[in-house]
Every structure is written in structure tokens, then in C-alpha cells.
Amino acid sequence: xxxxxxxxxxxxxxxxxxxxxxxxxxxxxxxxxxxxxxxxxxxxxxxxxxxxxxxxxxxxxxxxxxxxxxxxxxxxxxxxxxxxxxxxxxxxxxxxxxxxxxxxxxxxxxxxxxxxxxxxxxxxxxxxxxxxxxxxxxxxxxxxxxxxxxxxxxxxxxxxxxxxxxxxxxxxxxxxxxxxxxxxxxxxxxxxxxxxxxxxxxxxxxxxxxxxx
Numbered sequence: 315x316x317x318x319x320x321x322x323x324x325x326x327x328x329x330x331x332x333x334x335x336x337x338x339x340x341x342x343x344x345x346x347x348x349x350x351x352x353x354x355x356x357x358x359x360x361x362x363x364x365x366x367x368x369x370x371x372x373x374x375x376x377x378x379x380x381x382x383x384x385x386x387x388x389x390x391x392x393x394x395x396x397x398x399x400x401x402x403x404x405x406x407x408x409x410x411x412x413x414x415x416x417x418x419x420x421x422x423x424x425x426x427x428x429x430x431x432x433x434x435x436x437x438x439x440x441x442x443x444x445x446x447x448x449x450x451x452x453x454x455x456x457x458x459x460x461x462x463x464x465x466x467x468x469x470x471x472x473x474x475x476x477x478x479x480x481x482x483x484x485x486x487x488x489x490x491x492x493x494x495x496x497x498x499x500x501x502x503x504x505x506x507x508x509x510x511x512x513x514x515x516x517x518x519x520x521x522x523x524x525x526x527x
Contacts, residue, residue: 315418330356417453420466473504
């Protein structure tokens with residue numbers, strides 16, 4: 315959930331892919347080891363930040379930029395570090411969005427923890443690809459009625475839970491099924507919704523006018 319925030323980019327440099335979780339408020343400075351204190355970061359920035367909050371890190375880089383002989387350190391371009399605070403605030407709001415958090419929990423929360431970094435990166439790549447295929451942000455799309463159960467109710471991805479949904483056997487090969495799902499996502503629909511839309515259009519065209527008695 316965290317690593318896909320900020321478009322999957324490091325919140326600090328804003329350029330590299332985020333493959334590591336950084337504590338925005340360091341644990342050593344009473345920061346919590348919990349999801350809302352995590353930021354998506356690249357490994358280089360995570361190591362560079364080195365146990366500081368982003369506010370302190372930006373201050374240190376600004377001091378180095380102004381007086382490098384007095385405050386030695388590694389340099390970052392001012393136009394990059396000047397935007398860190400704003401990027402962190404935006405990303406915190408994104409991560410703390412309850413609809414977004416619930417969507418990730420419903421769709422990915424039952425998976426076991428990755429056993430190693432290779433598995434983590436594989437899952438991250440798969441998740442990013444899934445999100446890329448949606449024409450709209452799924453947790454911002456219309457939801458179904460509240461069923462009183464802790465499940466996803468977004469019609470785009472979980473429309474099969476709708477009361478009006480029914481199972482109709484459709485013979486499609488793997489490529490055709492993948493293409494159906496891709497086109498449904500482009501229209502912001504669940505594949506079942508798209509099939510229903512096509513079926514209703516066909517039925518409407520095939521209706522014959524009733525003869526007058």
C-alpha cells in the first residue's frame with residue numbers, strides 16, 4: 315500500500331522507484347513503527363536520510379547548500395529538497411485515505427508477508443501492473459450497497475457481489491478473457507458489468523415490435 319503511493323516513486327528525490335519503507339518520524343525520535351509513519355523511498359534516499367525526519371534532513375541540506383565549509387555533507391539540488399515537505403504531506407494524505415487503505419487491505423491484505431526482497435519486488439510489480447490497468451482509481455469509483463461485511467464493494471473490481479449479479483456461462487479462451495477484462499477496466503466497469511451491457515444492447519436490438527391486436 316505504501317510503496318505504490320506517490321506513483322511508486324521515492325517521495326524524497328521524486329525520481330527513483332520506491333523499493334524501501336522509510337520511517338518519516340524516526341523510531342529513535344518517538345516515531346511509530348506503523349503504516350501511517352511509513353514513506354515510499356528509494357534505497358539511496360533512505361540511507362541518506364539516515365534516521366532523521368524529513369524536516370531535519372531538509373534543514374541540514376539547506377545549511378550545507380548555504381555554508382558548505384561550515385556544514386559539510388552530501389549535496390542535493392535545492393529545487394529537489396525544497397519540494398520534499400510538500401511531497402511528504404501529499405503522500406501522507408494519500409496513504410491515510412481510508413478508502414484507499416481499505417481497498418488494499420481487501421485485495422492484498424490476506425497475502426502472507428513476502429519471504430524475501432525478490433518476492434516483495436515481484437508482488438510490488440504485480441500490484442503496480444494491476445493498478446495501471448484500471449482506467450480509473452478503483453477506490454474512488456462507485457461502491458455497491460453496504461453488505462455489513464468486511465469486503466470490497468467497489469463495482470469496478472468487485473461487482474460480482476451485487477444483488478443483481480448472476481453467473482452466466484461464457485465460453486472464452488484465455489486471451490479473450492484477458493482482453494475482456496482489459497476493455498472493462500478501460501470503461502471503468504467490472505467484466506460482468508461489461509458483459510451485461512453488451513447483452514442488454516443485443517436484447518434491445520433484437521426486440522420485435524408487438525403487433526396491434
